[in-house]
Amino acid sequence: MSTTGRKLRADAERSIRTIMEAAERVLSENPGATMEQIAEAAGVSRTTIHRRFASREALIDIMTVAAWKEIAEAVDAARPATAPPQVAMYQATANVLRVKSGWRFALTGQGPLSGEQARAEAARIEADTIGKCDVVIRRAQQEGVIRPDADPLWVRRVYLALLTEAAHGAYSGHAGAPGEAAPAETDADIDELATRVMDTLLRGLGPGS
Amino acid sequence: MSTTGRKLRADAERSIRTIMEAAERVLSENPGATMEQIAEAAGVSRTTIHRRFASREALIDIMTVAAWKEIAEAVDAARPATAPPQVAMYQATANVLRVKSGWRFALTGQGPLSGEQARAEAARIEADTIGKCDVVIRRAQQEGVIRPDADPLWVRRVYLALLTEAAHGAYSGHAGAPGEAAPAETDADIDELATRVMDTLLRGLGPGS
DNA sequence: AATATCTGCAACATCAATGTTGCAGATAGA
DNA sequence: TCTATCTGCAACATTGATGTTGCAGATATT
Structure with missing residues (x-):
């Protein structure tokens, strides 16, 4: 109850x-x-x-808040405001990947908008985290890690999309049959994934030059 | 009925x-x-x-099939098997963007799996289209447009994710308030978007070198 | 103008999912 | 061992969405 x-x-x-x-x-x-x-x-x-x-709503709300709290922790642990941008981004990527694969649903925000307060809290944490994400991106841009003429909003969206792709599709690219338990990622897997994400984000998939 | x-x-x-x-x-x-x-x-x-x-199911089925048919047309029109990979990809990107923004829901495949035959047809078209997508990617890789050591599956997923991002978030990065009619994209908008997608895909968002 | 088709409305039947309650048996914790 | 708590089960009430039907008025088509 x-x-x-x-x-x-x-x-x-x-x-x-x-x-x-x-x-x-x-x-x-x-x-x-x-x-x-x-x-x-x-x-x-x-x-x-x-x-x-x-209620069903409450269940989803609680899951959503819990998930976002974990994500927020993962991002904070990467010291997004102080560590060198590249380091922070890599660290955040790895941390988030570890968390995100366990919260595939709760983080998509497609739980039909539920209870007032819980929803508000989730939104607050989300906005907060997105904000930190933007901070790193700005710093990365200032230090030349990211092209200065790139639209920060586009950068963020591409980055988040890559994160989602990396977290969803399992590292091997195997989609995973319905109901099949996702294999636990090892540290090596996570690092490989994070590397792939950062590499794709910064260098793209075309030839070096 | x-x-x-x-x-x-x-x-x-x-x-x-x-x-x-x-x-x-x-x-x-x-x-x-x-x-x-x-x-x-x-x-x-x-x-x-x-x-x-x-029924509700039927409605969603019909929308899904219609949407995928349009997507398939858009891809075919880019001659993915014969045109130079770079040209085909750009063309396909632009064509798909034009279509996709109008079928935000039907193409996400989150309509709870519905009627047997309609679902089967949608799945067929989807698989077919994905196949063509893979063909272009393979050709692009053979011609050096895409890094030869890149995992084709990862390439495809990144490409599709970028497509989704570009189609969803409106060209200006403005998410669009609920219920607000999406502004019709002009040719210039589409071309800018397609350029951005291809550019991000191939060169990433880091500095040139 | 004549006719077939489309639409809104109101009423209805059905059904599935949610959420509740009481009880009896199992289990944790002291 | 004793007690408070947890769980499954079965039964129930409620609600909201789906899908149907008949009819009267509007609209397209000829």
């Missing part, structure tokens, strides 16, 4: 995690999926979900 | 177009939108939609 309660028992906490993970898998595949389907994927009964989350 | 019927009166045909256009706008904004909302956006009553389309 409620979201705000006193301390939960250990197995209840575990249920919550399980449910959110299952919801992620199922909803990323089909954003209109049923609570029933989510429950089945989580291996719990539908009523249990309703016991832990006030 | 039915999809297959005899000749329709002129205003009925117009209704169908109007409905599909409205559905595009509304569904691209919210994939879970109601028939009621679509009807309102189209300026017709809900029953009229049901008279012209057997």
